[in-house]
Amino acid sequence: MTTRIGVVTFPGSLDDSDARRAIRIAGGEAVALWHRDKDLRKQQVDAVVLPGGFSYGDYLRCGAIARFSPIMEPVVEQAKAGMPVLGICNGFQVLCETHLLPGALTRNDHLHFICRDQRLRVENDTTAWTSDYERGQEIVVPLKNGEGGYVADERTLDELEGEGRVVFRYLDGNPNGSRRDIAGITNEAGNVVGLMPHPEHAVEALTGPTTDGLGFFTSALKKLVAS
Amino acid sequence: MARVVVDVMLKPEILDPQGQAVQRALPRLGFEGISDVRQGKRFELEVEGPVDGDALARIHELAETFLANTVIENFTVRVQDADGSERPVEAGPHAASEGAVA
Numbered sequence: 001m002t003t004r005i006g007v008v009t010f011p012g013s014l015d016d017s018d019a020r021r022a023i024r025i026a027g028g029e030a031v032a033l034w035h036r037d038k039d040l041r042k043q044q045v046d047a048v049v050l051p052g053g054f055s056y057g058d059y060l061r062c063g064a065i066a067r068f069s070p071i072m073e074p075v076v077e078q079a080k081a082g083m084p085v086l087g088i089c090n091g092f093q094v095l096c097e098t099h100l101l102p103g104a105l106t107r108n109d110h111l112h113f114i115c116r117d118q119r120l121r122v123e124n125d126t127t128a129w130t131s132d133y134e135r136g137q138e139i140v141v142p143l144k145n146g147e148g149g150y151v152a153d154e155r156t157l158d159e160l161e162g163e164g165r166v167v168f169r170y171l172d173g174n175p176n177g178s179r180r181d182i183a184g185i186t187n188e189a190g191n192v193v194g195l196m197p198h199p200e201h202a203v204e205a206l207t208g209p210t211t212d213g214l215g216f217f218t219s220a221l222k223k224l225v226a227s
Numbered sequence: 228m229a230r231v232v233v234d235v236m237l238k239p240e241i242l243d244p245q246g247q248a249v250q251r252a253l254p255r256l257g258f259e260g261i262s263d264v265r266q267g268k269r270f271e272l273e274v275e276g277p278v279d280g281d282a283l284a285r286i287h288e289l290a291e292t293f294l295a296n297t298v299i300e301n302f303t304v305r306v307q308d309a310d311g312s313e314r315p316v317e318a319g320p321h322a323a324s325e326g327a328v329a
Contacts, residue, residue, distance in 0.1 A: 064296065109244050
């Protein structure tokens with residue numbers, strides 16, 4: 001059976017169809033999930049992607065309202081039980097709001113929306129979503145956000161560094177004021193990963209700056225087949 | 228019917244680029260002497276029934292779990308009585324009056 005990876009569509013999600021496409025290109029079966037679905041088991045998904053966009057218009061705070069969507073209850077429950085979950089951009093914001101990941105994303109320090117191809121260094125190649133990379137590898141994927149400044153208190157940042165939970169760091173200059181150049185992090189178990197840049201936009205030569213983003217999805221598929 | 232006001236502010240140690248942009252625009256508009264601006268959010272909740280301890284406890288919980296993200300924000304809760312007078316509600320763990328929470 002093909003491995004099924006669900007992609008949640010919230011009102012205001014933008015990159016859900018690109019995320020599904022990336023999963024298909026990587027060889028998986030992409031399953032569209034609706035924010036009102038409460039039953040994740042019925043969909044028989046092995047992993048979940050929370051895509052980029054502006055869920056609920058970014059009202060209140062980015063990701064704050066999506067966090068209370070019916071589907072997030074089983075997603076959080078399954079994530080705590082080890083299911084791979086990837087949050088991209090707005091999805092990362094949702095993961096921070098649910099406290100599956102520590103810290104928060106704040107307004108870019110220069111106040112501008114930024115949209116560019118971004119070089120990143122892979123700092124952790126052992127998570128469910130990065131095992132197809134090598135530690136220290138540099139990748140280029142698009143970055144596009146207005147509220148991508150990663151913040152957490154110093155103790156949390158030290159913990160993340162000490163436990164190897166910083167998964168990606170920005171290279172060529174910090175684009176948004178993120179503490180310690182952090183672009184993406186993981187939870188303790190390594191199954192939940194969130195990042196601001198967009199790997200799903202870099203999966204084929206025709207439409208992406210590179211195909212460097214494909215490794216996220218092939219990593220998860222390999223892990224799920226092996227388990 | 229009473230109104231409860233929840234004010235949410237970024238913690239002092241969190242950079243507020245919006246507030247800074249407002250502050251920087253002030254001299255251009257001819258307003259001098261403002262050294263710092265912090266921007267926050269104000270929520271006005273119309274409460275059905277009495278605003279007693281139980282109601283305030285629920286409002287405190289909703290402020291803490293939803294209106295504010297206590298990773299980066301502090302909040303205060305105040306009751307506005309019908310005559311317009313306000314009374315603060317005892318400070319919770321993330322209330323602004325307690326200052327920065329590490």
